[in-house]
Amino acid sequence: MSTDPQSTLRLRFWNQIKPLFEWNDHKRPLGYLIVSALGVGIPAFFAAWLGEFSAGMLACMGGLIIVYMRQTNIPHRMMTLATCAFGFSLSFALGVLTSFDPYLSAFTLLLTVFLATTICRFYSIPPPGSFFFIVAACLARTLPFDISLTAERTGILMFGSMWSCLLALSYGLAQKFFSKSIDIKPCQTEDQHVLAISIESAVISIFVGGGYLLALLTNLENPYWVPISTAAIMQGATFRAIWQRNVHRIFGTVIGMALAWMIFSLAPGPWGLAGLIMILTFIIELLITRNYGLAVIFITPLTVIFAEATVATAEPNQLILSRIFDIALGSFIGYLGGWIIHHPRFVQTIQKWTALR
Numbered sequence: 294m295s296t297d298p299q300s301t302l303r304l305r306f307w308n309q310i311k312p313l314f315e316w317n318d319h320k321r322p323l324g325y326l327i328v329s330a331l332g333v334g335i336p337a338f339f340a341a342w343l344g345e346f347s348a349g350m351l352a353c354m355g356g357l358i359i360v361y362m363r364q365t366n367i368p369h370r371m372m373t374l375a376t377c378a379f380g381f382s383l384s385f386a387l388g389v390l391t392s393f394d395p396y397l398s399a400f401t402l403l404l405t406v407f408l409a410t411t412i413c414r415f416y417s418i419p420p421p422g423s424f425f426f427i428v429a430a431c432l433a434r435t436l437p438f439d440i441s442l443t444a445e446r447t448g449i450l451m452f453g454s455m456w457s458c459l460l461a462l463s464y465g466l467a468q469k470f471f472s473k474s475i476d477i478k479p480c481q482t483e484d485q486h487v488l489a490i491s492i493e494s495a496v497i498s499i500f501v502g503g504g505y506l507l508a509l510l511t512n513l514e515n516p517y518w519v520p521i522s523t524a525a526i527m528q529g530a531t532f533r534a535i536w537q538r539n540v541h542r543i544f545g546t547v548i549g550m551a552l553a554w555m556i557f558s559l560a561p562g563p564w565g566l567a568g569l570i571m572i573l574t575f576i577i578e579l580l581i582t583r584n585y586g587l588a589v590i591f592i593t594p595l596t597v598i599f600a601e602a603t604v605a606t607a608e609p610n611q612l613i614l615s616r617i618f619d620i621a622l623g624s625f626i627g628y629l630g631g632w633i634i635h636h637p638r639f640v641q642t643i644q645k646w647t648a649l650r
Contacts, residue, residue: 321582325362328464329578332359332457334571341563348449350599353570354432355381355453357425359461360578361418367465374461377426378454380409384426386447388433390440395509398434402520403502405430410494415487420528420581427501427524428596431517434505435600493634497527500630504623517600518616522623525589527630549593550617556594557601566598573598 333356340349358377362370384405391401409423429450436446504523508516556569573595580588597616 321578322364324464324468325364326575326578328362328460329359330571330575332356332460333574334567336453336456337567337570338564341567344563346563346566348446349567351385351446351449352453352456354385354429354599355450355455356457357381357429358454359457360421360425362461362464363419367462367469370465371458371462374454374458378451378458380412380426381429381454382447382451384409384430385433385450386443388430389436389438389443389446392434392436393438395506399502399506399509402430402434402505403498406501406520406524407494407498410497411490414490414494422528424524424528428521431505431520432596432600435515435517496630496634497524500527500626504626507626508619508622513619515600515616516619518619519623519626521596522620523627523630526624526627527634547617549590550597552590553594553597553616556598570595570598 333353336352336356337346337349340346340352343349355378358374358381361373361377363373365373387401387405388398391397406423406427409426412418413423413426433446501520501523505516505520508519513519559565561569573591576591577588577595580591
């Protein structure tokens with residue numbers, strides 16, 4: 294019985310794109326989703342009340358450490374969040390301190406990506422892994438350089454992180470005393486393949502830092518989207534995952550930019566943006582484990598709000614079109630980096646070096 298070549302080709306094509314539309318059955322507790330939204334959103338409401346919304350976006354970025362909360366025992370949970378808070382503040386401070394020089398800024402971003410990726414992979418930190426450390430480092434570079442404001446800006450970010458730590462502790466205690474059944478998960482084991490982790494982290498950091506330098510040298514208006522997109526793509530564990538993330542990132546971003554255009558066209562005030570930040574965070578945490586492409590649709594406008602609220606916002610049409618180009622460029626660079634990391638020769642070389650040790 295002969296097989297129709299066209300049917301075989303269609304089947305292969307469907308098997309390739311099928312994962313793009315899969316809905317993973319990985320649910321997160323409702324309490325976690327609410328706490329995540331409050332951790333990122335409440336600082337925005339507080340900033341709107343004080344009339345300092347731009348500064349409040351820094352606290353919202355610090356509040357993002359809440360996404361690293363895991364269902365482990367409370368001491369381990371709090372230690373993880375405290376360590377993430379330190380990492381966020383260090384990543385952010387390096388960006389603020391070195392943004393005056395493109396080469397120094399690119400080098401410190403490379404160093405930040407290398408350290409964040411190495412540490413997250415060594416301690417087997419699950420997704421988002423090092424991604425939001427890189428986001429904090431990149432968004433720090435969008436701020437006008439003023440060394441006298443470094444401590445103030447970093448302190449505001451750390452206040453946001455402290456708020457998220459307080460929420461996480463309250464949530465953990467509420468689970469312990471009021472929940473009848475708590476599914477406490479074991480702590481992540483350390484990955485002992487230090488050499489392999491270091492080499493992969495070095496490649497990722499070179500592409501992310503190099504993409505940022507390229508964006509600076511080509512005079513992109515706000516080059517932070519290029520390294521963010523590169524890092525997002527290279528988070529994939531396999532080359533197929535890299536390809537899927539690339540497709541998800543580009544198409545999700547186009548739709549997300551349309552959503553961002555609608556938001557900025559309506560010109561919402563600080564209170565409206567604060568409400569949107571909370572809603573977007575809730576939706577992202579709901580979707581991120583289900584379908585990455587759907588989550589990107591809402592990650593995009595959230596990142597735009599964080600970045601554009603701290604600088605003079607351009608006209609919506611120009612803003613959206615320029616960001617789409619930046620993200621396409623970053624996604625292409627991330628795709629090349631992923632191809633190198635998962636190339637058979639590169640993998641074999643790492644395996645040989647690891648075996649020698």
